[in-house]
Amino acid sequence: MDAIQRELLMQVAGLHEIPAGAYNIRSNGQSIERKSTGNIEIINKPDKSGIEIHIKPGTKKESVHIPVIMSQSGLEEVVYNDFYIGENADVTIIAGCGIHNGGDAASRHDGIHRFFIGKNAHVKYVEKHYGSGDGSGERIMNPVTEISLDEDSFMEMETVQIRGVDSTKRENRAHLKAGAKLVVMERLMTHGKQKAESWFDVQLDGEDSSANIVSRSVARDESWQLFQSHISGNTRCSGHTECDAIIMENAKISAVPQLTANHVDAALIHEAAIGKIAGEQLIKLMTLGLTEAEAEEQIISGFLK
């Protein structure tokens, strides 16, 4: 790995070195390092590009890192990764994609992730997207996440894209069985002429299943964002979706929360708010000695924390 690749790895996975636990590092279209453990097996997909991650039932407090880094301009790829998480497991999965594009051709990574989460399992899934490089070629990522949550399972998903991704279209779909719970925290910042679309479709199929989909975003410069979140309550269940956005300069943001209740005991709530940074917030921080630019930075970093 060269310095650029190491920097990408740090940004998307917080890794300075080879991680503990199971991992698969994909760089410029190839799996360059891989390690399975006694409980977590990583194998190539037999039919297409990508990997399968099999986590044994009852695996506790283990982690899987599967970062993807691309530093070769003009590379375009679609990768299929499937996660099979056994019953009663409790694991952390850290994915993420970093693209450094120093050339003129577009680089694109489309990661299609499917999660099959067994009964009573608990998964924390962290996904970071990052772009760098001053080439004119676009850095494009179109992640798809499909989640099947079996009875009483729980998935916490944290998805972050703060810098450098020129175009993204994120699709997230989830089906929840009885007692299952899904919590999503999305943080997004776009700048320059970037475009970001984020789309959620959550089906609450089982009794007492619940979902909480929260998005916080900042759109700066000339960037554009679309947030769409649809929760269907198909039985007795509860769902909440929230989009909170800060708009700056000449950016444009659309927030489209949508609820469908197909059952009388489906309790569903949506909230959406878009606005610029309140003047009094800036003033308060300036009375503490910060300049206007420093105040703005503090407000944004707090908001996206």
Place this chain on the structure above:
Amino acid sequence: MLELKNISFQVPDEKTRNTKEIGILKDVSLTLEDNQFVVITGPNGGGKSTLAKIIAGIEKPTSGQILFDGQDITDMSITDRAKLGISYAFQQPVRFKGVTVFDLLRLAAGKEISVAGACEYLSKVGLCAKDYIRREVNGSLSGGEIKRIEIATILARKTRVSVFDEPEAGIDLWSFQNLIQVFEEMHEQLHGSILIISHQERILNIADRIILIADGKLVKKGTKEEVLPELLGTANAAPSCDKAANRK
């Protein structure tokens, strides 16, 4: 030393479609000596809050001059005044999504502080620090809680001049006694000057000097012995319900 010389502040009259100006402050002059504890009181709408904002640099006076240790700061920005040593506690504190109480105290202190250090400021304003330090300064805090956090940010700054706009508003009676102590301690330890806008008799009671502002004008100034007896005979010292509560 902070000096306000002939400060006037006018705004366009919206009713007459900007053809006329309304005077919020009219030719106000006052001096805040080092280590002095001054309370500004007077009826609502009299211009007190505007005066505090003019000191902090949030509003610019239409005419007049502000001097800090002889230096003219009339055109100085909010940030530069803050750096020079002026603090201002909002009457209605600002809420932030995502910014924690610790973040705010750290920014106020202007340097990295320990959690223990931040907790000390919170304890002084009567908040159990461990319950609050990681909380966001957002809509989940009650009016009284956020008001006390606002006061804690001023304590963390330790500046030469501290201006508080109605610090008692939204604070319950039990905490009110602690608040008085906070101001007394600040006065003893800081060797800076404190300017408080208040209607509260008990805050007026601990002042070195009291200034009465009504209808945009400085009506009276003097020691509490000079001003307080006269004030208490009028409705200016405190709204009657507050006074009744204080006697309990």
